Amino acid sequence: MKKSIMLAMVLMTAFASYAQNKPASWINNVKLSGYGIVQYQSSSKVNDKSNSFNLRLARVSLDGRILDDFYWKAQIQFNGNTTDLGNSPRVVDLFAEWQKYGYFKIKAGQFKRPFSFENPMHPVDQGFMSYSQITSSIAGFNDRAGAHASNGRDIGVQLQGDFLPxxxxxxxxxxxxxxxxxxxxxxxxxxxxxxxIGGVWVMPVAGMRIGAFGWTGSYARKRTVDTDHGKVTEILSLPQRRYAFSAEYVTNDWTFRSEYAHSTGLAFKTRYQKPENATDFELSKNGDKAQGVYALVIAPIIKKKMHAKARYDMYQPSGDASKQKTFYEVGLDYEFCRNLKLSGEYAFVNDRSLTKHNYNMVDVELAFRF
Known part of the structure; x- marks a missing residue:
């Protein structure tokens, strides 16, 4: 796997160099870019204390245009190891989009699911030490249904556009x-x-979005079992029904955003991170409902340079308050320039699924991009 990733990196770099130095008439604007986030995080959770430096994310992407009307992108995440599907080097984006008309675009390949405002946001620009719990659990990052870590992405075809000027x-x-x-x-x-999966939002004033999203589908696993009649393939498909409501207002370097999401559907007990998990049919005891909400504000101290921020982030994995987990977060960030950002946060966490409900977290991150 590592050899494949390294080969892909070499090919991407070579292709970018070739396209920039000897551009063809059918392909243009090829760009090699990427970013990394170096993290320090500590937690006082009882029986699970931590205090560690971490490589949160490291990605490289190549994108460009073909015949003017088509935009394409390929992105690889290469931090982690090859034994865990949640962290191993992998392709995260690989798609092409026909963009001739702003009101009707067609995208095909592997890309972000069109669910919630936060899901498609760049990790550096999202604003906090991690995406909200509902984005992680209900939008497909570490999905509650049991799917492997997918960073909110899937393989498919999508239509989108903007209209009514x-x-x-x-x-x-x-x-x-x-x-x-x-x-x-x-x-x-x-x-x-x-x-x-789909969504629609209105933009009544500049910087404001108010939207609603819906999702209907399933998550399934397959296994082969021995019977008196030979080997039989079994498939267990768990229906998933989800919706979300979102609101955001960005103005004069201030950001206000809040989203609520709800999910209905059973889940597998184990997450698909190793091959043996893919055939585990045991169901989670959390039941068939989950919901959560977050609200945040990012305020400028020095405009376009330094910000104070706060977030309330609550998630109920069982659909009620019995296992509710809530983050109360405050922090600061400083942008040396658009490509270099330092941020720090303190979070008080209340997790009702633990014997000792409360613990503290500190997170410091240095993010850079090129």
Missing amino acids: NANGRNLLHYQVGVFNGQGINVKDVDQRKDI
């Missing part, structure tokens, strides 16, 4: 809808059923 030419309405395998990144469909 006002007098100033600013579009007031956005839509997006896609059909996906439902199994996460780099995995084929298992139950031959597809996920349909």
Whole structure:
């Protein structure tokens, strides 16, 4: 796997150099870019204390245009190891999008699911030490259904666009809808059923978005068992129904954002991170409902340079307060320039699934991009 990733990196770099030095008429604007996030995090959780430096993310991407109307992108995440599907080097993005018309674009390949405002945000720009719990658990990062870590992505086809321009030419309405395998990144469909995910939002004033999202589909596993009649293939498909409501207002370097998400559907007990997990049919005891909400504010101290921030982040994995987990976060960040950012946070955590509910976290991150 490591050799494959290194080969892909070499090919991406060589292709970018060739395209920039000897551009063809059918391909242009090829760009090699990437980013990394170095992290220090400590936690006082009882029986699970931690105090460690970490490579949170390291990614390299190549993107460009073909025949002017097509945008394409390939992105690889290469931090981690090769024995754990949650952390191993892997392709995260590989897609092409026809963008001739702003009101009707078609994207195909592997990319972000069109669910929630936060899911498609760049990790450096998202604002906090991690995505919210609902984004992680209900939008497909570390999905509650038991799928392997997929960073909110899947394989499929999507339509999207913006229309209804006002007098100033600013579009007031956005839509997006896609059909996906439902199994996460780099995995084929298992139950031959597809996920349909979509959203729509209005933009009544500059910087403001108010949206709603829906998701219907399934997550499945397959195994082979021995019977009196020979080997038989079994498939267990768990229906998933989800929705979310979102609101955001970004103005004059201030950011306000809040989202609520709800999920209905059973989940597997083990997460698919190793090959043996893919055949484990045991179900989670959390039941068939989950929900959560977050609200945040990012305020400028020095405009476009230094910010104070706070976030309330609550998630109920069982649909009620019995296992509710809540983060109360405050922090600061400083942007040396657009490509270099230092941030720090303190979080008080209340986790009702633990014997000792409360613990503290400190997180410091240095993010850079090129």
